Amino acid sequence: MRDKLKRLHAKNFFKQWAPTDFNAGNSFSQEEFFTAVPSGTRCVLESFSINSVYSGSSISNSSGINNNRDSTISFRTGSSTGPLIFEVKPQFSSYGIVLFGKNFQSPLFDIPCGGTLFADGLFVGLTARTSTSSGPSEPDADYGFNVNIFYSGGS
């Protein structure tokens, strides 16, 4: 029988920022970019999981994090500022993302129809924002994101 198993590559991107990293000088925003696959190389993103991570004991608007602010996980090609292929918004509930626990890892999401083509490399951006850009807004504790990806090609 012909073996139709597909070999994938797995990578993890994780970043937490300290409360003091968020200050008026950067509008209470922080960004981190990762290169999963360098430009000039094609790959297909097949599956991913994400979640927000927060080191505090509870999460609320008073924690300095607000879902209304535009924290995002972005998937781009070309470069870390290249064309946006798609974007995911990690969200806290009062217990954490998707109500499974304070910061529970999301299940893998399998992209339909064999995945999404990244024709010129795959770049993952983590953008963390706090509850406001106009006043003191440090999170109460370390805050960031965790992203797992599975992709084919790219090597």
Next chain:
Amino acid sequence: MSNTSYVKTITSMITSYSPSSSVLVNSNLPSRFYFRGLTVTMGIGVSPVNPSYLVLQDGSGQGGQDGFSRITGGSVLLDATGSRLLMPEDSYVLIKNGLYFWANTGIVSSTPLQMTVFYT
């Protein structure tokens, strides 16, 4: 004809672990195999060390918390439920240097960590 073969499984119950060290998930796993998925149950770290996270590594020489995948949690890795890191259907990740895990908190017998690896 189905192109899906049955997978092998192996389960480890981790009852003792020192934080920030790379440890083989199970010594009976070959060093080179097709990783098809993982379930993790129970919790690590009952003390409020947040976030608790579990990193999977291909080989122990990657240093620190670098790995090919990571499961994160809250005050414990899992809040009275199960976690899974399953591969997309009919796919695998090649492990070449043994499957290791790394965690940021210790594991003790009263709150063991159970992992089942699916592989071919």
